[in-house]
Amino acid sequence: MTTEKRLISLSVNGELQAKIVEPRMSLADFLRIELELTGTHVGCESGVCGACTVNINGQTARACTILAVQVEGDEVTTIEGASESGEFRDLQDAFHARNALQCGFCTPGMLMMSAELLTQNSKPCRQEIREYLSGNYCRCTGYEAIVDAVETVAQTRNARVGEQDD
Amino acid sequence: MKPAPFDYVKPASLEEALELRRRHGAESAILAGGQSLVPDFNQRLRSTETVIDINGLSALSSIEESQDMISLGAISRYREIETSALVAEHAPLLKMAIPEIGSPAIRNRGTIGGSVSMADPGAELPACLCALGANFELARAGSKRMIAAQNFFTGRYETALDNDEILTRIDVPKNRVGFRSAFHEIARRKTGYAMCGVAAHGKVTHQSVQNLKMVFFGTDDTPMLAVNTISVIEGCAINDVPPAELDAALSEDLHPSDDTHGSAKLRMHYAKVLTRRVLAQFVSAHGEE
Numbered sequence: 414m415t416t417e418k419r420l421i422s423l424s425v426n427g428e429l430q431a432k433i434v435e436p437r438m439s440l441a442d443f444l445r446i447e448l449e450l451t452g453t454h455v456g457c458e459s460g461v462c463g464a465c466t467v468n469i470n471g472q473t474a475r476a477c478t479i480l481a482v483q484v485e486g487d488e489v490t491t492i493e494g495a496s497e498s499g500e501f502r503d504l505q506d507a508f509h510a511r512n513a514l515q516c517g518f519c520t521p522g523m524l525m526m527s528a529e530l531l532t533q534n535s536k537p538c539r540q541e542i543r544e545y546l547s548g549n550y551c552r553c554t555g556y557e558a559i560v561d562a563v564e565t566v567a568q569t570r571n572a573r574v575g576e577q578d579d
Numbered sequence: 580m581k582p583a584p585f586d587y588v589k590p591a592s593l594e595e596a597l598e599l600r601r602r603h604g605a606e607s608a609i610l611a612g613g614q615s616l617v618p619d620f621n622q623r624l625r626s627t628e629t630v631i632d633i634n635g636l637s638a639l640s641s642i643e644e645s646q647d648m649i650s651l652g653a654i655s656r657y658r659e660i661e662t663s664a665l666v667a668e669h670a671p672l673l674k675m676a677i678p679e680i681g682s683p684a685i686r687n688r689g690t691i692g693g694s695v696s697m698a699d700p701g702a703e704l705p706a707c708l709c710a711l712g713a714n715f716e717l718a719r720a721g722s723k724r725m726i727a728a729q730n731f732f733t734g735r736y737e738t739a740l741d742n743d744e745i746l747t748r749i750d751v752p753k754n755r756v757g758f759r760s761a762f763h764e765i766a767r768r769k770t771g772y773a774m775c776g777v778a779a780h781g782k783v784t785h786q787s788v789q790n791l792k793m794v795f796f797g798t799d800d801t802p803m804l805a806v807n808t809i810s811v812i813e814g815c816a817i818n819d820v821p822p823a824e825l826d827a828a829l830s831e832d833l834h835p836s837d838d839t840h841g842s843a844k845l846r847m848h849y850a851k852v853l854t855r856r857v858l859a860q861f862v863s864a865h866g867e868e
């Protein structure tokens with residue numbers, strides 16, 4: 414069967430990209446293969462594990478469940494872009510300090526989800542953190558350290574806001 | 580790349596989408612949120628010749644209010660429904676159920692139309708829409724029809740949708756005075772499909788529950804209206820529903836089977852537990868007034 418390749422253009426980490434792709438190529442494969450942004454990890458390719466989580470137009474999404482042709486005109490941020498901009502440096506530092514990563518396979522997805530949680534809910538309790546991250550699998554840490562790290566960042570950010578208010 | 584090859588079209592209008600559907604029929608697949616379809620492609624559980632992406636159809640994305648209903652466009656996202664003030668006010672059952680669906684990242688993309696078209700036996704919204712007496716609008720080139728939620732689900736992953744149709748809108752009657760909703764489920768993890776769940780909606784007074792719709796999911800092939808259980812509950816004082824009768828009625832209403840997630844016996848046990856939670860919630864909700 415022949416399928417027509419398509420030209421897509423979109424912004425990835427603030428840079429305009431234009432590429433010709435097959436309709437069946439997922440956004441995860443597009444990022445990893447076409448753009449060599451391999452920080453977006455691919456585990457289950459069925460939306461279950463969360464390793465491929467990226468941000469599209471300000472919302473998290475599973476890059477394995479989206480076709481590259483669907484994100485035409487969209488703004489995609491991957492872990493590389495978010496790291497470079499320093500937008501959640503504090504989360505990355507807290508994961509490091511608390512040993513919230515071992516092999517690091519789940520970490521990009523965990524960070525993308527944690528960052529979104531903290532923009533929606535600046536004071537999440539541990540249960541809320543667990544629920545928000547419950548669709549992201551980690552096979553190493555047992556999750557406790559990840560929850561600790563996110564909780565620490567929430568507290569630190571709130572303390573900082575508190576100081577500014579004083 | 581895992582999926583088998585396909586063509587991709589993104590129509591700009593519903594008319595165009597329906598024409599594509601008429602032309603490609605069984606050889607086409609509608610792409611809404613893609614949260615079930617794309618994983619199925621990746622695992623080669625499914626393949627198609629033409630993917631028709633309906634995400635460009637703004638006519639299908641609104642949540643609107645009329646005199647006695649709210650109308651949800653088929654591509655309303657879970658997240659939009661969860662945060663909609665109209666839904667919170669007039670169809671709180673939907674708002675209760677959505678946090679139990681998938682991960683927040685899934686809820687940013689997945690749609691109500693996709694959920695009901697998929698008709699997963701463990702899915703939350705099909706049961707809620709049956710409990711609320713919702714109606715679905717199905718369109719094909721040149722005509723439209725309405726179908727009651729209860730008649731739409733015909734089997735495990737099977738619905739009344741024909742190959743040349745698109746589900747366009749879901750009408751939910753507004754909550755009436757004195758009516759209460761309750762939603763409970765048990766799943767292996769917060770983000771997973773339910774092993775057993777229940778959506779309930781009825782008129783609650785301090786003595787009894789009337790006009791009750793109690794719909795279970797995860798137990799049968801389709802959302803299951805528990806008719807015997809409902810008549811036991813409606814026939815008693817709300818504080819005094821005899822447990823043995825309740826359990827016997829549930830055993831008649833539900834037909835769970837064994838699978839890798841749990842035994843039929845376990846699911847039936849969950850149904851009994853959840854029914855008690857619904858009743859307790861109705862009692863305490865009434866006490867608040």
Ligand SMILES: Cc1cc2nc3c(=O)[nH]c(=O)nc-3n(C[C@H](O)[C@H](O)[C@H](O)COP(=O)(O)OP(=O)(O)OC[C@H]3O[C@@H](n4cnc5c(N)ncnc54)[C@H](O)[C@@H]3O)c2cc1C
Pocket residue numbers: 459460461462548608609610611612613614615616617618633653654679680681682685688689690691692693694696697699701702703704740744745746747770771772773
């Ligand atoms: C990890 C994970 C966990 C999940 N957990 C849950 C859960 O707990 N509960 C739950 O309910 N769901 C769950 N889901 C599924 C999710 O809710 C899907 O979003 C939903 O089943 C399908 O909606 P969609 O908009 O993504 O549809 P799509 O995946 O785009 O489509 C699904 C099917 O419906 C058809 N279709 C879609 N829209 C229309 C339409 N308007 N007219 C005609 N046909 C149409 C498609 O052709 C396809 O066959 C989960 C998914 C994942 C990946």
Ligand code: FES
Pocket residue numbers: 454455456457458459460461462463464465466475476477478
């Ligand atoms: S690889 Fe996308 S969710 Fe697992």
Ligand code: FES
Pocket residue numbers: 513514515516517518519520550551552553554
């Ligand atoms: S650190 Fe290895 S999977 Fe999470």
